[in-house]
Amino acid sequence: xxxxxxxxxxxxxxxxxxxxxxxxxxxxxxxxxxxxxxxxxxxxxxxxxxxxxxxxxxxxxxxxxxxxxxxxxxxxxxxxxxxxxxxxxxxxxxxxxxxxxxxxxxxxxxxxxxxxxxxxxxxxxxxxxxxxxxxxxxxxxxxxxxxxxxxxxxxxxxxxxxxxxxxxxxxxxxxxxxxxxxxxxxxxxxxxxxxxxxxxxxxxxxxxxxxxxxxxxxxxxxxxxxxxxxxxxxxxxxxxxxxxxxxxxxxxxxxxxxxxxxxxxxxxxxxxxxxxxxxxxxxxxxxxxxxx
Amino acid sequence: xxxxxxxxxxxxxxxxxxxxxxxxxxxxxxxxxxxxxxxxxxxxxxxxxxxxxxxxxxxxxxxxxxxxxxxxxxxxxxxxxxxxxxxxxxxxxxxxxxxxxxxxxxxxxxxxxxxxxxxxxxxxxxxxxxxxxxxxxxxxxxxxxxxxxxxxxxxxxxxxxxxxxxxxxxxxxxxxxxxxxxxxxxxxxxxxxxxxxxxxxxxxxxxxxxxxxxxxxxxxxxxxxxxxxxxxxxx
Numbered sequence: 001x002x003x004x005x006x007x008x009x010x011x012x013x014x015x016x017x018x019x020x021x022x023x024x025x026x027x028x029x030x031x032x033x034x035x036x037x038x039x040x041x042x043x044x045x046x047x048x049x050x051x052x053x054x055x056x057x058x059x060x061x062x063x064x065x066x067x068x069x070x071x072x073x074x075x076x077x078x079x080x081x082x083x084x085x086x087x088x089x090x091x092x093x094x095x096x097x098x099x100x101x102x103x104x105x106x107x108x109x110x111x112x113x114x115x116x117x118x119x120x121x122x123x124x125x126x127x128x129x130x131x132x133x134x135x136x137x138x139x140x141x142x143x144x145x146x147x148x149x150x151x152x153x154x155x156x157x158x159x160x161x162x163x164x165x166x167x168x169x170x171x172x173x174x175x176x177x178x179x180x181x182x183x184x185x186x187x188x189x190x191x192x193x194x195x196x197x198x199x200x201x202x203x204x205x206x207x208x209x210x211x212x213x214x215x216x217x218x219x220x221x222x223x224x225x226x227x228x229x230x231x232x233x234x235x236x237x238x239x240x241x242x243x244x245x246x247x248x249x250x251x252x253x254x255x256x257x258x259x260x261x262x263x264x265x266x267x268x269x270x271x272x273x274x275x276x277x278x279x280x281x282x283x284x285x286x287x288x289x290x291x292x
Numbered sequence: 293x294x295x296x297x298x299x300x301x302x303x304x305x306x307x308x309x310x311x312x313x314x315x316x317x318x319x320x321x322x323x324x325x326x327x328x329x330x331x332x333x334x335x336x337x338x339x340x341x342x343x344x345x346x347x348x349x350x351x352x353x354x355x356x357x358x359x360x361x362x363x364x365x366x367x368x369x370x371x372x373x374x375x376x377x378x379x380x381x382x383x384x385x386x387x388x389x390x391x392x393x394x395x396x397x398x399x400x401x402x403x404x405x406x407x408x409x410x411x412x413x414x415x416x417x418x419x420x421x422x423x424x425x426x427x428x429x430x431x432x433x434x435x436x437x438x439x440x441x442x443x444x445x446x447x448x449x450x451x452x453x454x455x456x457x458x459x460x461x462x463x464x465x466x467x468x469x470x471x472x473x474x475x476x477x478x479x480x481x482x483x484x485x486x487x488x489x490x491x492x493x494x495x496x497x498x499x500x501x502x503x504x505x506x507x508x509x510x511x512x513x514x515x516x517x518x519x520x521x522x523x524x525x526x527x
């Protein structure tokens with residue numbers, strides 16, 4: 001029973017990270033119908049910037065804020081320079097470009113910081129909290145993960161529901177031509193979407209960094225998990241991203257806990273296949289058809 | 293005043309419009325008639341900047357619109373209600389209206405204009421918090437027009453507003469449009485398949501056939517021309 005609880009807690013904490021990653025993918029997918037394969041690598045890159053700042057004795061929170069801000073700028077730059085010119089071209093082109101960017105970012109990070117794995121020091125203790133006399137598999141850092149992703153989701157929700165920028169973003173995502181006819185500058189709105197997605201991706205990167213061998217490739221599996229979560233949730237629903245993240249996190253954690261941790265990626269792929277076969281539009285999807 | 297002068301539009305090898313000219317007066321309804329594929333929708337799309345003509349100019353109140361982006365044309369005061377209603381189903385009625393009013397800038401101006409257009413279409417007032425996907429065809433058309441009016445346009449371009457509506461709903465809609473063109477001194481351009489009802493409310497009319505203007509006159513004299521009606525308008 002104890003083991004089950006611990007595996008569940010572990011699943012919730014990693015599920016929240018998957019949710020952040022999935023949210024990043026969803027924000028871009030629903031506005032542009034592009035799956036950004038470079039999302040994980042972008043988060044990796046900004047986390048390395050945070051790592052460098054931490055090495056320079058900059059405080060964690062300053063480095064944290066800087067990574068999110070740089071992530072935002074990176075999202076804008078990627079959209080403007082690499083994605084925008086492909087608008088109206090074959091659908092596959094931007095997808096190939098994001099795969100190219102994945103390789104480029106990992107290559108640049110390897111060149112700057114080397115490809116050996118390092119340790120990224122966490123802002124909070126990673127030893128399990130104590131409940132009574134037993135220690136559970138949930139630390140202050142896990143608490144930080146859950147809280148920061150909830151805050152991220154809440155901020156996005158408020159932004160989308162209650163601000164003019166959010167209304168413009170929703171309109172542009174659902175009906176780009178109608179939005180333009182109403183004066184929405186869809187190009188700007190798409191850029192904003194990439195910026196917000198990059199913030200979510202950077203947050204995921206920062207949250208994963210202390211829990212893993214920190215090197216240029218550390219986000220690769222998280223891209224797969226985040227993608228699984230996004231598909232489970234329907235690829236175009238932020239709420240779906242959260243639920244999909246939790247389902248994927250729990251699924252992967254149970255597979256790892258009961259069948260062995262080397263099977264975790266396979267567990268995610270199995271989940272992906274089951275969802276695609278049983279309910280290809282995902283749990284929260286609005287549209288029935290999907291091209292990726 | 294909206295002036296179209298010698299406009300030609302080409303889609304690849306297909307000529308959609310050839311040397312089309314027309315003038316739409318302020319405070320009047322100008323209707324564009326013709327069969328399917330005559331180029332009516334293309335003409336509206338050229339006016340709102342969705343397609344760019346190969347030749348010719350479009351002027352609004354003396355300012356040249358050709359070459360401008362859709363977003364700039366809206367800000368010049370031209371609201372385009374596309375065919376098929378174009379309400380955003382995933383947004384509520386009020387959100388659709390707010391979206392239309394965003395270019396006004398100030399929040400108080402937006403509130404005021406939304407209250408105004410809801411006054412104009414009472415069924416929408418009761419449905420303001422419902423998703424647009426739950427609206428009937430007639431309500432959707434009202435919402436699409438109300439949303440266009442929420443940008444306080446000087447000209448309103450309507451693409452087949454009566455499509456798929458019951459005759460009684462169409463009649464009510466036409467009455468609202470006539471009222472709007474009079475009271476709000478709005479320039480209305482009405483593209484219609486339903487030539488009979490369009491001619492009944494319009495002051496002037498242009499008939500397109502295969503991308504060319506075949507007749508342009510006052511609505512009443514076009515309606516009286518039996519030959520033309522038989523040939524191009526089907527009634």
